[in-house]
Amino acid sequence: MNQSPPKTNAFMGFATTVGAVILGVVTEVGAISRYFFQAVREGIRPPFRVRDILRQMEALGVNSMPVVLITAIFTGMVLALQSFTGFKRFNAESLVGTVVALSMTRELGPVLTGLICSGRAGASIAAELGTMKVTEQIDALVTMGVSPVKYLMVPRIIAGVIMLPVLTVFSDVVGIGGGYLVGVHVLDANPTVYIKRTFDYLEISDVTGGLMKAAVFGGLLALISSYKGFVTEGGAEGVGRATTGAVVLSSMAVLISNYFLTSMISG
Amino acid sequence: MIVVEDLYKSFGRKQVLEGVNLRVPKGETTAIIGGSGSGKSVLIKHIIGLLFPDSGRVLVDGEDLCALGAADLVRVRRRFGMVFQGAALFDSMPVWQNVGFALLQHTGMPPDEVMEVARERLEWVGLSADVLPRMPAELSGGMRKRVGFARAIAMDPEILLYDEPTTGLDPVMSDVINRLVRSLQERLGVTSVLITHDMVSAYHVADHIAMLYQGRIVATGTPDEIRSSQNQLVRQFITGDSEGGAYQVR
Ligand SMILES: Nc1ncnc2c1ncn2[C@@H]1O[C@H](COP(=O)(O)OP(=O)(O)OP(=O)(O)O)[C@@H](O)[C@H]1O
Ligand SMILES: [Mg+2]
Numbered sequence: 001m002n003q004s005p006p007k008t009n010a011f012m013g014f015a016t017t018v019g020a021v022i023l024g025v026v027t028e029v030g031a032i033s034r035y036f037f038q039a040v041r042e043g044i045r046p047p048f049r050v051r052d053i054l055r056q057m058e059a060l061g062v063n064s065m066p067v068v069l070i071t072a073i074f075t076g077m078v079l080a081l082q083s084f085t086g087f088k089r090f091n092a093e094s095l096v097g098t099v100v101a102l103s104m105t106r107e108l109g110p111v112l113t114g115l116i117c118s119g120r121a122g123a124s125i126a127a128e129l130g131t132m133k134v135t136e137q138i139d140a141l142v143t144m145g146v147s148p149v150k151y152l153m154v155p156r157i158i159a160g161v162i163m164l165p166v167l168t169v170f171s172d173v174v175g176i177g178g179g180y181l182v183g184v185h186v187l188d189a190n191p192t193v194y195i196k197r198t199f200d201y202l203e204i205s206d207v208t209g210g211l212m213k214a215a216v217f218g219g220l221l222a223l224i225s226s227y228k229g230f231v232t233e234g235g236a237e238g239v240g241r242a243t244t245g246a247v248v249l250s251s252m253a254v255l256i257s258n259y260f261l262t263s264m265i266s267g
Numbered sequence: 268m269i270v271v272e273d274l275y276k277s278f279g280r281k282q283v284l285e286g287v288n289l290r291v292p293k294g295e296t297t298a299i300i301g302g303s304g305s306g307k308s309v310l311i312k313h314i315i316g317l318l319f320p321d322s323g324r325v326l327v328d329g330e331d332l333c334a335l336g337a338a339d340l341v342r343v344r345r346r347f348g349m350v351f352q353g354a355a356l357f358d359s360m361p362v363w364q365n366v367g368f369a370l371l372q373h374t375g376m377p378p379d380e381v382m383e384v385a386r387e388r389l390e391w392v393g394l395s396a397d398v399l400p401r402m403p404a405e406l407s408g409g410m411r412k413r414v415g416f417a418r419a420i421a422m423d424p425e426i427l428l429y430d431e432p433t434t435g436l437d438p439v440m441s442d443v444i445n446r447l448v449r450s451l452q453e454r455l456g457v458t459s460v461l462i463t464h465d466m467v468s469a470y471h472v473a474d475h476i477a478m479l480y481q482g483r484i485v486a487t488g489t490p491d492e493i494r495s496s497q498n499q500l501v502r503q504f505i506t507g508d509s510e511g512g513a514y515q516v517r
Binding site for chain 2: 131132135136137139140142143144145146147
């Protein structure tokens with residue numbers, strides 16, 4: 001029987017939970033960093049598995065492209081609508097194109113692509129590697145003198161670092177296109193003026209900054225999802241847990257790193 | 268010679284190995300018997316450096332696996348071949364690439380020669396060349412197991428570890444595998460560690476039998492010594508008696 005007053009009890013319970021969560025996060029971040037350094041160390045040494053990298057790039061692109069495009073076009077469209085409504089209040093409707101272009105390239109293109117790939121690619125990486133782990137395929141690799149980090153993780157990270165910016169370029173273009181469609185055909189903006197406004201204030205650094213963020217997101221989500229796959233335990237159920245864990249952790253990593261990357265890049 | 272010294276291993280709060288001592292003489296076959304969940308797979312994974320102990324040592328020809336750096340560990344591991352309990356074939360590649368995986372990774376051997384080696388090793392385990400291009404998912408459990416066997420012997424290892432190679436095979440196919448284990452040892456002089464539940468297989472194949480029970484080796488001996496052992500645990504295990512008093516199922 002527990003004799004202590006309920007209030008203290010609840011607080012102790014809460015503190016214990018918070019403590020456990022913080023400890024868990026710190027431990028996990030530490031483990032992921034170790035994998036990261038190992039991936040760098042093994043990744044810069046030959047052989048470079050170009051074919052594996054291309055295969056992963058294809059998987060990532062094919063997996064995520066449709067969703068990225070659909071998300072981008074509707075986001076561009078809704079951005080145009082929203083900024084038009086807001087800007088009309090102070091007679092700045094003509095800036096809709098500018099806002100769409102800056103928002104897409106600097107922020108929404110990379111972040112939405114990162115989140116979508118965390119869901120699609122992150123889940124499939126964790127499920128594939130997790131299955132390999134629980135069926136002892138990873139052990140089999142190790143016994144044959146092949147490093148799972150080199151053989152499985154490195155190609156996925158490189159594919160992520162390359163493909164996320166590529167997907168983001170598509171996302172930027174399609175998003176700006178979506179904004180144009182709504183701006184010109186729904187909101188009756190003058191096409192020439194809209195296009196001029198789109199590019200007047202857009203600097204190349206807006207685009208490149210966004211692509212740099214995307215590259216980091218790609219590396220992060222591939223690293224985290226591979227890690228989740230490698231540490232999978234407990235059969236099919238464990239693979240399920242690893243998959244959801246990978247999606248949640250990758251998405252959080254994208255959102256959190258986005259803030260710091262943005263402040264570094266624009267600062 | 269492989270020496271396991273006072274090996275302890277736990278997962279979380281679960282103590283699996285509690286002071287295992289074992290010597291595996293060179294060029295001979297040692298069978299490890301023991302109940303389900305007694306830690307046989309965990310033990311064999313320590314021998315090839317897939318798991319590392321909480322305390323104790325594993326010496327392979329005098330080299331302590333725990334003390335080796337990554338590169339040396341790879342070098343030692345490549346002297347081994349391992350047949351996994353669940354075959355552990357790579358789902359994403361056809362049978363011939365599975366069997367020839369180590370050759371494709373570590374040697375510059377062209378694919379048609381790898382294919383030839385794969386064909387030969389598959390023949391040794393009683394599989395025909397038709398399976399070469401097939402994917403693991405298309406094979407029966409017994410065939411997968413034998414492909415796993417073929418993969419383990421593709422690089423002519425000095426030491427072979429078998430985790431229940433005959434479990435799930437029919438009696439005739441089990442006999443094929445038993446004879447193969449025997450002939451590899453006689454022809455190539457490989458050192459083998461064989462985990463099994465199957466006493467027929469252990470008697471037939473092994474030079475030495477060791478019984479793992481509750482995290483320790485409780486009996487060792489030649490097949491004849493084990494067969495006539497007075498140790499109550501051993502008697503109960505080999506006769507399959509769950510109510511003899513000494514042996515506790517946990
Ligand atoms: N990676 C791991 N994490 C946690 N527990 C583990 C792990 N590997 C094994 N165990 C536990 O260790 C114990 C021994 O497992 P092991 O696989 O060695 O049994 P076994 O003797 O090979 O049994 P079987 O004959 O059924 O294959 C089991 O209780 C298992 O749950
Ligand atoms: Mg086992």
